Amino acid sequence: GAGVSQSPSNKVTEKGKDVELRCDPISGHTALYWYRQSLGQGLEFLIYFQGNSAPDKSGLPSDRFSAERTGGSVSTLTIQRTQQEDSAVYLCASSPWTGEETQYFGPGTRLLVL
Amino acid sequence: GEDVEQSLFLSVREGDSSVINCTYTDSSSTYLYWYKQEPGAGLQLLTYIFSNMDMKQDQRLTVLLNKKDKHLSLRIADTQTGDSAIYFCAESMGDDKIIFGKGTRLHILP
Numbered sequence: 001g002a003g004v005s006q007s008p009s010n011k012v013t014e015k016g017k018d019v020e021l022r023c024d025p026i027s028g029h030t031a032l033y034w035y036r037q038s039l040g041q042g043l044e045f046l047i048y049f050q051g052n053s054a055p056d057k058s059g060l061p062s063d064r065f066s067a068e069r070t071g072g073s074v075s076t077l078t079i080q081r082t083q084q085e086d087s088a089v090y091l092c093a094s095s096p097w098t099g100e101e102t103q104y105f106g107p108g109t110r111l112l113v114l
Numbered sequence: 115g116e117d118v119e120q121s122l123f124l125s126v127r128e129g130d131s132s133v134i135n136c137t138y139t140d141s142s143s144t145y146l147y148w149y150k151q152e153p154g155a156g157l158q159l160l161t162y163i164f165s166n167m168d169m170k171q172d173q174r175l176t177v178l179l180n181k182k183d184k185h186l187s188l189r190i191a192d193t194q195t196g197d198s199a200i201y202f203c204a205e206s207m208g209d210d211k212i213i214f215g216k217g218t219r220l221h222i223l224p
Contacts, residue, residue: 047156
């Protein structure tokens with residue numbers, strides 16, 4: 001079946017612009033996670049959703065970052081007034097439910113802020 | 115090909131040291147990572163080590179790297195109930211691709 005998909009696969013933007021990244025989880029998966037990976041660094045956990053709610057938003061790097069999920073499916077990660085340090089690969093993952101379950105990762109969105 | 119192997123389960127008594135082992139196949143790995151996943155949470159980066167190092171210590175955590183044998187270990191001293199989680203070993207070549215192991219579930223015995 002279809003895995004986790006993300007769009008766009010690549011995004012180049014100018015400093016100060018807003019960007020929106022999209023994640024389509026595997027159908028029926030309740031939990032959805034956003035991560036960021038900068039060059040040469042490990043994964044940085046940003047936020048997760050259980051259904052449409054995000055119990056903990058403390059992983060978001062700044063108030064320029066926000067995420068939402070509607071209908072228990074698609075999620076969008078929005079970065080306002082992008083900065084160069086926001087350049088990274090943004091990965092989305094989903095799992096059947098939160099807990100100790102395998103997470104299935106999407107291919108990521110590579111964001112470059114000039 | 116690229117592969118990361120680790121045992122699936124480990125049980126340790128509270129207060130003892132936990133040692134979680136991992137082997138990898140790609141000798142060109144630049145970074146090696148340990149992640150922790152607690153119930154209801156995403157993967158959290160615990161620590162990482164560059165491939166030119168053989169040891170890194172951070173409070174109760176000690177990472178040992180044997181590059182010749184492609185063996186990585188994570189030692190947790192004075193294991194507490196809050197350490198109960200799944201621990202993932204991962205490698206990367208410094209680019210944006212990370213290869214994960216399947217995770218070791220650490221169970222703390224009273």
